[in-house]
Amino acid sequence: MRPKYTIKLLILLIIEHTMSSTLLSFLIASSVLNPTANNNNTHSFTDENNLSVVIPKQSNKVLTNPGIGFTELQRVVSNDPENPFYEGKPVISYPDTSTIYYRWYWDQLTTATDPNLNERMLEKKIDNVLEEAAAVNKKVVIRFMALRGKNDPIYDADVNKDSSGIPCWLVQELYGHGLNGSSCHLSDKEAVSMFKNPLFIHRMQQFLDALGKRYDNNKTLLRIDMGMVGTWGEWNLSGYAAKTSNSVGLVDNGYTLHNLEPYIAALVHAFPHTPKTMLGTDKGDFLSYATNRGFGWRVDCLGDWSKGWSEMEDGYPGLIAHASDIQTNTAPDVLFDQRWKKSAVDFEICQDSLQDWSNIKNPLHLTYDQVQQTFDFALKEHASLIDAKSHQIPNIYQPLLTAFLNKLGYRYQLNEVDYSRNIPKNGTLTINSQWQNLGVAPSYINYPVTWRLRTANGSIIAYHTSNAKIENWFPAADYEDQSPIYKVSDHFQLGNQISKGQYFLDVGLVEKGTYNAKVLLANDTKMTTDTGQSYTINNNVIKNNNSIVSYVDNNHYLYNGNVKYPSSFFFDKHSEQYIKQQNNIGRWNEIATINVI
Template sequence: MIVKPKEIDKVLNNPGKGFMTFQRFNGDDLNRGSYWTEGYPIDYQQLDGNLTNSDYPSTTIAYWRVYWKFVNPEKDVYRWDMLDKALEIAENRGQTLLIRIAPYGTGTERDVPNWYREMVGPNVDWEYNNPVNKWVVDPEDPRYGKYFGGFIRKMGERYDGHPSLEAVDLSIVGAWGEGAGSELLSQSAREELVNAYTDSFVKTPLIALLMDEKTNKYANSKIPVGWRVDCIGDLGFWANEQNGWTHMYDFYPREIINCEVQDSWKKSPVSFEICGTFLTWRDNHGYGREEVKYIFDQSLKWHMSSFNAKSSPVPEEWEDLVNDWIKKMGYRFVLRRFTYAPEIKRNGKLSFTSWWENKGVAPCYKDFIPAIRLTSDEHEAIMVVSNFDLKEWLPGDIVFDNDVFVPLDLPLGSYNLQIALVDRLEHKPRIKLAFEGEVEDGWYQLGEIKVIN
């Protein structure tokens, strides 16, 4: 039997890819205008039962950025209840949580924890004293690695591998944890701070800001680490004050190569954040469709999987561009051809050949596996391909030929043959595929098959 499923073109809301909410969850009201909040405990909104995001795409990821002072308010006090609640709410809203613990921001209300400030003293003028994103404490002070790094280690002990934790930002210095001045760190300080993450998060993906060559290279020498940047869309926001310098033209293309992260996407996710908001692009900087399309194309060239638009509205006139963009972010699996024998024996092998295409720009980093289901009105059998790594399904063509064993006790008769990418525990479909045939519970109908003696 030869099956050639028909491709579909709709936007698919899949795990670990696409837009994310910021300090919010699916169903919450968006930020007003071009403003956003960050760094503070989440102000939870009452859900009215509708998970739709008005003027914003559906998402599978919620992003929370919180300052160290709020989750470690006393020297030996850890507000795990705050993380537990955010993870629980995310799961209830059909999302996973991506989190950054920023060591500090700007201003006294965004400082390091009070107990740590009392310990190290009032000085806020250190080697990296940039007026925008300065250091407010000395990262070379061994107490910084001990206490901030120690907090990260304790967080890893508690949450590494949590099913609702999407990823953790590797954040070590600079306002908002953006890494400014990381190139000035001594190697010993750099290693202690980076190791706090790479030693502690080995199951949950790490995503490091694009900081400097030494820091990003060192992180990747420990374990595969993804990367992120947070000013996607800067084509000239501050060009007049910075001799024409921009993130999109002058920094990202060069620094991606210098930090040797251009191939990191093959093992770990790449996640971007908007510069300003979409309304800033349109209303403050006069971007039109040509500029937006250029920005989107560049981000896809860098193999992005997810995007933080700061829960700010998507202008209606760009909605079609955004939808096309989402289709290409991360992974998008199309089954092109599938063959199988029309009859199989109980306790025998169901052998199949298949040709897939990943039409996205990255693999799926989740631990999902292919499964075949035989189902009739009265009986069902699910057979999984367990020795499998979905990260190997890179963009382009995929030839996947395999076989599964038919249960000995499966009654004889005719069955529907269906396929899905499922989780390893419950064997439930987790990924929407880009072809026709989806049935009510998320499996995809391929044809019929007979079980014989």
């Protein structure tokens, strides 16, 4: 191993021992040609017989990566009032996010009288959300729904104020009212029976097919959350079920799996290329029927420790056990506990926020240990996303949150790289690397491991894309165990066009078909951008000022639930600068240097 002397000290030692000028020149050149190797802040490095081994420094930072972490709800960003896409009251304590969650009722996407999807309504709602998310490197999860909560207010200017979730023309078809001045509102009996109605099922299939034709294969659309059945699309009949019902569950109100199979089939037909999740309920065989067909799963009310009966102690354990129970389930999924390897697991906090957990006067108050157990449960079930509804995170939970986010979803770490330092011109650079997934789930999208050669001034010379598939790099089966090691051997053919000289070797996890790095590694190395420039985060902060025009026309808003969002977006100089920043974040890790000789 090369002694860790400074150049100045080497010169003094050489002079003192009257060493040859040839040796002096070699030592000085070696220290200059290998800056990465000598940077002990980022690497541990050994070099012997032309075989170099680099052990990149690990990082304990929270990584904001595609498809993992906390989600935003009905907004693009919560915690950054300087962000040009920020809207509403600041939520500074909310973590950075990579995913936004939006929900639309059927009547928000068609006019009251027209069965066809309305182009204008789609453009200013779904299209704009996808466009905006893509501009700032975020993904979108969508739920389409047919039945509002019974007393939910309607803020959307496009929707009749007495609508229950489906457009008036469909109410007219199903029940004979809703047009010509009559009410679009569904009675309890109509709402409860609607999901068995063959005409409704037929129209639902047409609705989803039209959406799928427009949005399936959209790379910004992360997944579809299976709605369209029940109140809020949550597979129950809350608010509408008869008072004599034992519960608001679908099974308690006469529904069988056979009645609702068409909804799952319809979503598969409409969105064959988009990942999908199914809501878990404590009654019925709907969840396992869907996971058998490739759906991931999600549940509401994470953190419900209510006395007597709770989701954490009764609901979740019951539905998980039932999903694979061949005795009680008519459509059991015997591989349910392994489905996380191919399809996502998501959770939603059913309370307004984690503030309810911390408020000792709130009936939903949790002890600190219960919060820890809540997070541990999500990790045990290999969760990727948590919808915490863009609300404040109490300071007391921030340490727990950091540890939780460092496990939630995937977390890829490069442990070791060995390679030959000196490569003949037009030769082959063999790179052997070792990786771990320190999270609790894989990435459900493959971001190919890609190596590149770069000059000191940032010019990109060549790329090599590995055959390794990171979606197969699974974490430990138990989140507390050590993750397996994945070994990859890549053979980087250096073309004849690569001149003799010294080059930096970088690695990135890139978007398929591009050389745009999208995933941050759990390594603390020098970072460079897609264009090969050095990246320092403090130099990329954009500050607002009074001379910048707001990015949104404040006279035009739409509303969804209690959240308002702009009806049309346009990009001014501020937002253009922010988009450029977000698309030029340094996600390439500088690993080492090689010499083409």
